[in-house]
Amino acid sequence: MGLIGFSFRWGLLLQALALIHFIRRRPDTFWLWIIIFFGPLGALVYMAIEVVPDLSLLRGSFHGFSRRRRIHELQRIVEENPAVGNREELADLLLEEKQYARARELYDSIITPKSEDLDPVYRRALAELALSDAPAAARDLDRVVSADPKYDFHRASGLLAYAYALSGRVAEADAAFQRALERSSLNETSYHYAEFLAANGRAAEAREWAERILANKSTIPRFLRRQERPWFRKASALLKKTS
Numbered sequence: 001m002g003l004i005g006f007s008f009r010w011g012l013l014l015q016a017l018a019l020i021h022f023i024r025r026r027p028d029t030f031w032l033w034i035i036i037f038f039g040p041l042g043a044l045v046y047m048a049i050e051v052v053p054d055l056s057l058l059r060g061s062f063h064g065f066s067r068r069r070r071i072h073e074l075q076r077i078v079e080e081n082p083a084v085g086n087r088e089e090l091a092d093l094l095l096e097e098k099q100y101a102r103a104r105e106l107y108d109s110i111i112t113p114k115s116e117d118l119d120p121v122y123r124r125a126l127a128e129l130a131l132s133d134a135p136a137a138a139r140d141l142d143r144v145v146s147a148d149p150k151y152d153f154h155r156a157s158g159l160l161a162y163a164y165a166l167s168g169r170v171a172e173a174d175a176a177f178q179r180a181l182e183r184s185s186l187n188e189t190s191y192h193y194a195e196f197l198a199a200n201g202r203a204a205e206a207r208e209w210a211e212r213i214l215a216n217k218s219t220i221p222r223f224l225r226r227q228e229r230p231w232f233r234k235a236s237a238l239l240k241k242t243s
Helices: 002-025 030-037 039-054 057-080 084-096 100-110 118-130 134-147 155-166 170-183 187-199 203-218 222-242
Strands: none
Touching (some): 002 039, 155 170, 187 222
């Protein structure tokens, strides 16, 4: 009896852990039924397929710790030696830590009208988008895309269109999205275009692009599917909203 009770408690614990992970990560809905109806066995299968791959995310936590330690080191170094390389490395790390305002300030101190290195300009645009300064992001992204239309595997082109859309430059955004999507199949760009279409009264086209994103779900490897999950969720929500 004691052994049965012990096994029962561990089974419930396994199910509880699986459900907590499901709520936080929101994988395919069928997993919820597997966890509930198949009990500990279903939870065990779920853990093996969905939870174990997420353990790799722990490496990101360790990287975050070392990144924050490096930020503190660089802040001291920059006070004594504000060389461009030191400031740029600090800005890049702050951007990764989502300290967008501080990162932007440092990029501002690095970038000049004659700067030839596109990376700080592109990264400043990412910070500007995060800070909801779309016009400034559009200027920086236009500078990047004009010099290299393929920058960051065409992501820069898609973000330029997105920045135009956020700035209310509708015609330019539409043309830029179409150019970007001729060369890129990024779900991020496709979703931003679908969102743009919906906001401009083109619901049928928005649904078509949302459906394209969801169609990608079954054609890409599982590890990529996990990375793209936020775009699948957003596309699904947009599809419901425009139906």
